[in-house]
Amino acid sequence: MAGEDEKADADPPGQREDESVEKKFDRRDVLRGLSTLPALGLFGYAWSRERGYQQARRAAASAGNAAAAAGQAELNVALLGVGAQGEVLLDAMLRMPGLRFRAVCDIWKEYNQRRAVNLLRKYKFEVNGYEDHREMLDKEQDLDAVVIATPDFWHAQHTVDCLRAGKHVYCEKEMSNTLEGARSMVLAARETGKLLQIGHQRRSHPRYRHCHEKLLGEARLLGRIVTVNGQWNRAVSPDLGWPERYAIPSDRLRQYGFKSMAQFRNWRWYKGLGGGPIVDLGSHQIDIFNWFLGANPSHVTASGGTDYHDPATHEWYDTVMAIYEYETKEGPARAFYQTQTTNGSQGYFENFMGDQGTLVISESEANNPGLLYRDPNAPGWDEWIRKGYVSAPGLQERKPEDEAVVLDVRESVSPDQHRVPVVLRDPYHQPHLQNFFDSIRGTAKLHCPAEVGYETAVTVLKVNEAIEAKRRLSFRAEEFRV
Amino acid sequence: MALSPTQMATIVVLRVLIGWHFLYEGLSKLTTPGWSASGYLLQSRGPFASLFRGMAADPNVLSTVNQLNMWGLTAIGLGLVLGCFTRLASAAGLFVIVLFYLCTPPFVGYFYSIPTEGSYLVVNKNLVEAAALAVVLVTRSGLVAGLDRIIHGLLRRRARPAEA
């Protein structure tokens, strides 16, 4: 078609019109016709240089890891569930040495499974794709580990089956959407003696570990922590949707517990499949409340509802606020947590307030990556600055932008502001995965074993219960143990 | 009015440079895993904003837009560099760039969070590139230096016996 278009009135403009009718097609035409081809060659050269440069940068980034890998036992790994999070985990694992990917299991064969298999083949791994996880476990006998990132309501069955088949398991949070499910996972790990790491990745984040061990533990910079608050605010997220031509046939959807493609994609919104934002987002941070306070809560009060969305599609609350009460070794503490999915401003962070200082921290390198405030009355932190535990204080005093404003003299002196001098240059999930694989090799201990994941599941799932009960609920100490 | 060889040569250079730009825009998107136009579309301001935002909101439309964008830019780039179906390539390029312009027009009082270097008032580089493509479109340089010259020559040769 385009050719005809050119032909329709194909004469070059100007004076050549007449001669071109007569002129024979000759060598000169060929040469002129090809005259801009060298530009393409030049482009190809520049582009290959550019690509080489990018590759070299990536190689340099992983060179450190490769050195560490020398002499490391290679582990055979399978992925179970390669949706959004499975992809994130895979991306992190592809930067880690000593892993051989063998299989990918995902019921969305047409799309997610194919994408992951293709990606791994590009990296020269010979991987097989499966729809049914039991078939994978039957056929892939020499797997060492399975990394699970399926929707929450599948975690228990998947984890238990993999452990029973003799595989170590990394299972994404939330451990399970039910306590019975979570309990069966702890028991299976115990029975089989295989490792089970739950994907609360902040437990392996070097900044969180630094704060827990050095700042709160050794240096006790915050003094006694009495109040805690945290939040995850997320902007309204649209229906995830799917490419129509890759829709899963409805009998397969039903076989795996989904009513429709829309529910399959947005499983988080449905009761029985996910746990709502308190579980989806909150569990990451409430896990840190427990960890940093060194205790499990004694009571919880909560309020939540479907305030914004249509309850027909959003069965779970879109807005949740919860207050936990703790009995820590040093005395009572209270923690407020809020998650809402209608406005994303100020994102996510945890804020620990002690009588000597404050720590605001998050997983993000961009927002709230770790700030400390020393109360003006607290002893100086000079020793810890010299040791490199915290940065030197920054200037806190900020001039109001409008010069005409009058500050009240009773305004309290602002505390010194320090940074937590630890950054993570790898993807957020990489240290936690690394900890899992190191534990399999026997060179580390799990940072979030099944028992810890279970305590967090108990802590978090109770919030939804309290909302329904419309009253303050208490935790019994035995509840946290299996 | 006839174009001198120098005039034509500068237009060929212009065409190849624009083609290079398109080709790289296309290839860099193709080689970025998970690239999507959605962030750009969601930024849209001005009279057509709801249209562009609507494209980003519908996953089926979005995935088509993404494919068209990646492959379209690459194909247009190749066409312009090689002078192959030049008129089609420049018309398509013109169309695409005008769409980009309309998606995020630099009108008074609009602020975008996509980083832009330089300062623009109504006219930005998209509009300039669009105008440059219009020049390429009407001067038909592919027939002077480009594969069109060969294609055209071959077609004419085949057409001749039929005429005789």
Ligand SMILES: NC(=O)c1ccc[n+]([C@@H]2O[C@H](COP(=O)([O-])OP(=O)(O)OC[C@H]3O[C@@H](n4cnc5c(N)ncnc54)[C@H](O)[C@@H]3O)[C@@H](O)[C@H]2O)c1
């Ligand atoms: N740690 C984190 O920061 C983090 C972040 C996001 C999600 N997650 C967790 O990761 C898990 C997956 O979330 P997501 O956002 O990737 O969801 P998703 O819907 O994008 O992906 C789930 C994948 O599992 C597949 N799947 C569903 N049922 C299956 C079955 N029975 N067998 C095999 N495959 C099955 C689906 O086809 C899909 O590809 C969830 O548990 C979620 O809580 C963790």
